[in-house]
Amino acid sequence: MHSNKNLPRRDFLSAGVSAACVASVAQAGYFSGVPSRDASKKLGVALVGLGSLSTNQIAPALQKTANCRLSAIVTGTPDKEKKWADKYGINSGSIYNYENFDKIASDENVDIVYIVLPNSMHHEFTIRAAKAGKHVLCEKPMANSSKECREMIAACEAANKQLAIGYRCxxxxxxxxxxxxxxxxxxxxxxxxxxxxxxxxxxxxxxxxxxxxxxxxxxxxxxxxxxxxxxxxxxxxxxxxxxxxxxxxxxxxxxxxxxxxxxxxxxxxxxxxxxxxxxxxxxxxxxxxxxxxxxxxxxxxxxxxxxxxxxxxxxxxxxQDHFAAELDDFATCIRENRPSKxxxxxxxxxxxxxxxxxxxxxxxxxxxxxxx
Amino acid sequence: MHSNKNLPRRDFLSAGVSAACVASVAQAGYFSGVPSRDASKKLGVALVGLGSLSTNQIAPALQKTANCRLSAIVTGTPDKEKKWADKYGINSGSIYNYENFDKIASDENVDIVYIVLPNSMHHEFTIRAAKAGKHVLCEKPMANSSKECREMIAACEAANKQLAIGYRCxxxxxxxxxxxxxxxxxxxxxxxxxxxxxxxxxxxxxxxxxxxxxxxxxxxxxxxxxxxxxxxxxxxxxxxxxxxxxxxxxxxxxxxxxxxxxxxxxxxxxxxxxxxxxxxxxxxxxxxxxxxxxxxxxxxxxxxxxxxxxxxxxxxxxxQDHFAAELDDFATCIRENRPSKxxxxxxxxxxxxxxxxxxxxxxxxxxxxxxx
Missing domain, CATH: 3.30.360.10 (Dihydrodipicolinate Reductase; domain 2)
Incomplete structure (x- = not known):
C-alpha cells in the first residue's frame, strides 16, 4: 500500500532531517509494503477487548504487520466470538472471555496479549497475562494510577515477560x-x-x-x-x-x-x-x-x-499504519530480547x-x- | 491607500461576522481613505520619545489620521529636533526636551500628549502631561506597576483630562x-x-x-x-x-x-x-x-x-494602520467627551x-x- 519509493528524500533532508533517520524509518518496512518472508515466524497476538479501537484500527493493522498475526480473541460479548473468528480465521480453541482468560497460558498460538480494555481493567489483565506467561502490549493510559503501573511492571518482570504501552506515535x-x-x-x-x-x-x-x-x-x-x-x-x-x-x-x-x-x-x-x-x-x-x-x-x-x-x-x-508499526516493533523487541522503547x-x-x-x-x- | 470597496462582504458574513460589525469597522474610515474635511479641526498631538516606534510607525500614522496632526515633539536627543521639525513641519515653539516639557501647558498647538518612552517613564510623563492640562495617550504597558497606573489615572481625573493606552489591536x-x-x-x-x-x-x-x-x-x-x-x-x-x-x-x-x-x-x-x-x-x-x-x-x-x-x-x-485608527478613536472620544474603551x-x-x-x-x- 505504501512504497518507500515515494520518500521525497531531497525535501526531507533539506528540512534538516538526517539521512540516518530516513533510513531507519524506512527500513522498518511498516510503510514499505515488504511482506513477511515466513508467516510461521509471526508472533501470535491475542486481542483483549473488541471495541471500536480493536475493530477499526488494531485488527486491520494486524493484517499489515510483518511479524504478528491475530491468533486469539478475548471478549465479554459472546455475539462477537463467531463473527471475529470467521472474519479473521481464529481457531475455536483460541477464543476467550474475561472469566476463562487465564487458560490462555496453555495456548501456543499466543505470544503477545494486546490489552484494549477500558483503562481500569489494564492493571488486572496485564497481571493475569504475565502470570499466563505472555508478553503484554497494553493500550494507553497504562493504568489508572502510578501504583498500578508499578505493580504491572513488577508482574511482567517476575514472569520474565516484556511489557510495552501502545504509544503508536x-x-x-x-x-x-x-x-x-x-x-x-x-x-x-x-x-x-x-x-x-x-x-x-x-x-x-x-x-x-x-x-x-x-x-x-x-x-x-x-x-x-x-x-x-x-x-x-x-x-x-x-x-x-x-x-x-x-x-x-x-x-x-x-x-x-x-x-x-x-x-x-x-x-x-x-x-x-x-x-x-x-x-x-x-x-x-x-x-x-x-x-x-x-x-x-x-x-x-x-x-x-x-x-x-x-x-x-x-x-x-x-x-503509515501506526498500530502495525507499534506491533512489529514489539515483536522485534521480543525476538531480540531487548526492552521496547x-x-x-x-x-x-x-x-x-x-x-x-x-x-x-x-x-x-x-x-x-x-x-x- | 485602503478602500472599503475591497470589503468582501459575502465571505465576511458567511464566516459568521455580523453586518453591523462590518459597518462599524468600515465607517470609522481608518482604512477607507476618507480625508479629513477640515484640517483646522484636527487635534494637535505632541509625540514624546522619538525612538523607532515613533519614527517608523506613529509619526507616519499621524499623517494618515482624519482627526489628528503631529504638532509638537519632545525628545532627549537634540540632533533629532531639526530633523523632525523639518520633516513634519513642527513649529520651533513646539519642540521640547524632558526638562522643559512642562512648558507644553501653554502650547495651544497641543491637545494630546502621546507618550512613547521606555516603560519606566510613562508614569512621570503622564502625570506631568495631565498637570499641563493635556489629554494623554500612553503606550503599553501603561506603567511598571499597578500602583503607578492608579496614580496616573488619578492625575488625569484630577486634571479632568482623558487617558488612553496604546492598545492598537x-x-x-x-x-x-x-x-x-x-x-x-x-x-x-x-x-x-x-x-x-x-x-x-x-x-x-x-x-x-x-x-x-x-x-x-x-x-x-x-x-x-x-x-x-x-x-x-x-x-x-x-x-x-x-x-x-x-x-x-x-x-x-x-x-x-x-x-x-x-x-x-x-x-x-x-x-x-x-x-x-x-x-x-x-x-x-x-x-x-x-x-x-x-x-x-x-x-x-x-x-x-x-x-x-x-x-x-x-x-x-x-x-489598516493600527496607530492611525487608535489615534482617531482617541480624538473622537475627546471631542465627544466620552471615555476611550x-x-x-x-x-x-x-x-x-x-x-x-x-x-x-x-x-x-x-x-x-x-x-x-
Missing part, C-alpha cells in the same frame, strides 16, 4: 522526523514546546466518561498524547507541573475532567505548555519553538494524515506526570513530579 | 471581527483561548532588557498582547493565574524575563493559556476554540498583515494580571487577580 515517521530535526538543531536550540490534543466527545453514556472505568477524562485519554510528545521531544522527564481545569458542562463531565491546561518545566530549561479537552475539536498539534525556527505537526495524533512542517516547509513523509516504565512516567497534573489542579500550586 | 478590523464572531457564536460556545506573542530580541544593550527602564521583559512588552487578546475576547477579567518562567540565556536576560507561560481562569468558565518570549520567533497568535468550531488569528499582533480564519475559512478583511483602567487591569503572573512565578502557586 513514537513509531510514526512524522514524530521520529520531528524528534530528529529538533535534536539535529534544524530549528536552532529548542526553547519552548506547545502541545495539545482534544476532541468533542459524543455519547454521554460511554465508559470514557465514567471515572471508575476511565480513571480520568480528556487528560487520561488524549491529553496524554500531548504529554508524550513533550517528553519524546525533550528526551527528558518534567521536573514540575502547574495545571488548571475547567468544566463548562457539569452534567456530561460530572465524573471526569472536561478541559485541562498545564505547564511543565524540563531540566534542560525548556518549558512546555499543553492543553486537552473532551469538549471541542481542532486541538491536535505539537509545536517546537527554537532559536532559529519552528517545527510543527498539525494534525499530530490522528490515526492517519499527520502533517509535519519545519521552518515553514512541509516535510513530505509517507503515512515504550516499555512499562514509559507508561509509568506518563502516569506520574498525570498525577502531578491532577494534584496541581487540586492544590492550585506547582507540583514536583515523582521519579519513576 | 482593539481598533483593527481583524480583532474586532474575531470578537464579533466569537460573541455571535460563529464557533458555538467559547471553550478555551490560546494566545501567544514573542520574538527573538536583538541588541543585548537596548532598554527593553534593563529592568529599571522596562519594568520586565517579554511579558511586559509583548506577552501583554496575548493577555489583552484573551481579556478582549472574553470581555471579562481573569480571576486567577498560574505562571512559570524559563531562562535559557541567563546573560542576555539577566534583568528581565525571557520566556513565560501562563494560564488564566475567567469567571465564565473559560480557560486561557498563553505564552511569550524574547528568545524565539514565530509565536504570534490567538486561537478561540468553541463547541462548534475555531477561530484563529496568526499573525495576530504584527503592525500589518493580520490574518483571521474562522472555521477553516480565511476572512478577507482590509488591512482603552482607558487607563484597561491598562491598570493588564498590570494587575501581569503582577499576578510574576507573583505566581515567584510563589509557584495560583494567584488571585486583584480587582481594578
Amino acid at each position: 513514537q513509531f510514526t515517521s512524522h514524530h521520529l522526523s520531528l524528534q530528529t530535526a529538533v535534536k539535529g538543531k534544524a530549528i536552532g536550540d529548542l526553547k519552548m514546546i506547545e502541545a495539545g490534543f482534544g476532541f468533542r466527545i459524543g455519547d454521554p453514556n460511554q465508559w470514557r466518561l465514567k471515572k471508575a472505568l476511565a480513571g480520568g477524562g480528556a487528560l487520561m485519554d488524549v491529553g496524554i498524547y500531548a504529554l508524550q510528545a513533550c517528553r519524546f521531544l525533550t528526551g527528558n522527564e518534567p521536573i514540575s507541573i502547574m495545571a488548571q481545569e475547567t468544566k463548562t458542562d457539569a452534567a456530561k463531565f460530572a465524573e471526569v475532567d472536561e478541559s485541562i491546561t498545564w505547564m511543565m518545566k524540563f531540566p534542560s530549561g525548556i518549558d512546555a505548555y499543553c492543553s486537552t479537552s473532551y469538549n471541542f475539536n481542532g486541538l491536535n498539534k505539537v509545536i517546537a519553538y527554537g532559536s532559529n525556527g519552528l517545527a510543527k505537526m498539525d494534525p499530530a495524533y490522528s490515526y492517519s494524515d499527520l502533517q509535519l512542517e519545519i521552518n515553514g516547509k512541509k516535510v513530505d513523509l509517507p503515512q 515504550v516499555s512499562g516504565k514509559e507508561g509509568l512516567r506518563d502516569l506520574l506526570a498525570i498525577e502531578a497534573i491532577y494534584q496541581s489542579i487540586d492544590k492550585r500550586t506547582s507540583i514536583d513530579v515523582q521519579k519513576a | 482593539q481598533f483593527t478590523s481583524h480583532h474586532l471581527s474575531l470578537q464579533t464572531a466569537v460573541k455571535g457564536k460563529a464557533i458555538g460556545d467559547l471553550k478555551m483561548i490560546e494566545a501567544g506573542f514573542g520574538f527573538r530580541i536583538g541588541d543585548p544593550n537596548q532598554w527593553r532588557l534593563k529592568k529599571a527602564l522596562a519594568g520586565g521583559g517579554a511579558l511586559m512588552d509583548v506577552g501583554i498582547y496575548a493577555l489583552q487578546a484573551c481579556r478582549f475576547l472574553t470581555g471579562n477579567e481573569p480571576i486567577s493565574i498560574m505562571a512559570q518562567e524559563t531562562k535559557t540565556d541567563a546573560a542576555k536576560f539577566a534583568e528581565v524575563d525571557e520566556s513565560i507561560t501562563w494560564m488564566m481562569k475567567f469567571p465564565s468558565g473559560i480557560d486561557a493559556y498563553c505564552s511569550t518570549s524574547y528568545n524565539f520567533n514565530g509565536l504570534n497568535k490567538v486561537i478561540a476554540y468553541g463547541s462548534n468550531g475555531l477561530a484563529k488569528m496568526d499573525p495576530a499582533y504584527s503592525y500589518s498583515d493580520l490574518q483571521l480564519e474562522i472555521n477553516g475559512k480565511k476572512v478577507d478583511l482590509p488591512q 482603552v482607558s487607563g483602567k484597561e491598562g491598570l487591569r493588564d498590570l494587575l494580571a501581569i503582577e499576578a503572573i510574576y507573583q505566581s512565578i515567584d510563589k509557584r502557586t495560583s494567584i488571585d487577580v486583584q480587582k481594578a
